Amino acid sequence: MSTTDASLHIAAVERDTGIPKDTLRVWERRYGFPKPGRNDHGERTYPVEQVATLRLVKQLVDSGHRPNRVVGRDPEELRALLHAVGDDRGVELSTEADAILEALRRRDANEVRETLRGLLMRHGLERFVVDILAPLTTAVGEAWASGRLAIHEEHLFSEQVDRLLGHAIGQQPGYSDQAPMLLATLPGELHRLGLRMVEAIFTAHGVPCISIGPDVPVDQLVDACSGHRAAGIALSISACGATPAAARAVLDVRAQLPDDKRLWVGGQGAGRLRPRPQGRIEVFDSLTDLAERLDTDDQRRTA
Amino acid sequence: MSTTDASLHIAAVERDTGIPKDTLRVWERRYGFPKPGRNDHGERTYPVEQVATLRLVKQLVDSGHRPNRVVGRDPEELRALLHAVGDDRGVELSTEADAILEALRRRDANEVRETLRGLLMRHGLERFVVDILAPLTTAVGEAWASGRLAIHEEHLFSEQVDRLLGHAIGQQPGYSDQAPMLLATLPGELHRLGLRMVEAIFTAHGVPCISIGPDVPVDQLVDACSGHRAAGIALSISACGATPAAARAVLDVRAQLPDDKRLWVGGQGAGRLRPRPQGRIEVFDSLTDLAERLDTDDQRRTA
């Protein structure tokens, strides 16, 4: 039926999985997996099933497992492990959130949009983000990694959420007298969604935000912070962004940032940074955490 | 003053310039540029000036120059060449657009936002995108490549525009009776802005859109198109996305797509695809072009 009968070259696998070429080759050498075929020209060709398995492996490695233990194991085992990780975090979907997953699977873009919009209206921006969107996003990610959701369905979800949040943030009243927070992600980190959610929480608390988006070099962050007279910087770090390089970058930002500017670090990966951030770096490991922190901040200010 | 006195390792250069590691090494071997130093461990360390030059080279290569002719040449010459390319396209900034560039350089986020919003109100979505945003985006890209605009200033611009367009698109009345267009970019192509502008034009013409965002594999596109009962697919291809792989992907999409679905291809890179797309693929090489095409479509329908 389809012309592309199911195998990809190494660059495509890197794009699809986020695993660098060098790592793919070295895993093959060390663990015997993946085990690509070869084309006429001796180049590796990866069957799609192996690529799917690699996606699972990637998620597990990102969430703390050692490649040692997971590369080459049966997809079923991996799926089980992945689900265990999810349960650990206590992911429990509300029925509404479940309905959205269902609508995504049905490719019903209107329903996804309207359900999300309805939930936002009912719960208000902050509760919507903290209680519904955060667990839903995790669930979508997991469903994507284990193949229960097509790539384009996951993409559609991201787009819809991004747009909805952008709109909601714009609606929120702004207190222009307050110094803004500067929002961004570190170099190599491309996930926008986490950043948008952080922006939503800040905005809901009346803190104006200037988002300069994903993938910003350290020196640029510092420069932008002073240039915009921001009160501080908030960085979002996704599960796969918790690399040693990111940890170093965070420390680097703190070192270059004037003492009177605050530095917030959040996201799925923030809690797993090694070496652990220290010294005037405020780490929050969930959006709930961030919201509470802002509450106490508010109280201190009004008191 | 700054701790990072000005040299990057190869992975950072890849991220900053978009030039793959392999290509950086082979350019060094062939043309003697870039000429990185080495750290204690024998690894390449690229001085920031060379990275800046590489950014210029990248833009030139993306716009059709051969590496042969531009790699290793003086930054000043490159800048001149780049400007010549710009002039060819007839980039002439309105005074308002110029004011935005100026505001960006002053890091005045509010002014950027308000000026953009004002222009949108005054000219309407379509004229705003076609006459103002398109040339402005090109100018920002050029200014960034030649170092006249900091990276974070360019990022801020993208974020603001993205948000503004998202909002404007949401405001537009939707005709739900019409089959929607499916919008996306091909794998490896991460530029959102072009896509958003296309979406804006379609929406302004009353065509509902479902955007699944950047970086979508071919089979996913086809699947999504049928799943959402879309009238067709519109792909946006940026200057640096006009690779042979992209050209093949376009043909591939056409081959897998049912005959009754349309396929539109646009963006800076669309006109430079080799092998040139053919057979029921509608290429437009500027947003003006797209807008006109939609006009005639409208007339045919009402006639």
Place this chain on the structure above:
DNA sequence: TTTTCTATTTGTCTAGGACAAAAAATTAAA
């Protein structure tokens, strides 16, 4: 002019080695 053929250019892949930095395991001290 357009088309066909040939030469050059260019990006991306390969192998297998190397090694520092991160994480885990072990030992020593409190």
Place this chain on the structure above:
DNA sequence: TTTAATTTTTTGTCCTAGACAAATAGAAAA
């Protein structure tokens, strides 16, 4: 027991240098 310092294992990323197909430019023929 817990905490801190040490050793061992694991892991990702970089290295060299070669190869070649696909893309492009230039020359020749129709």
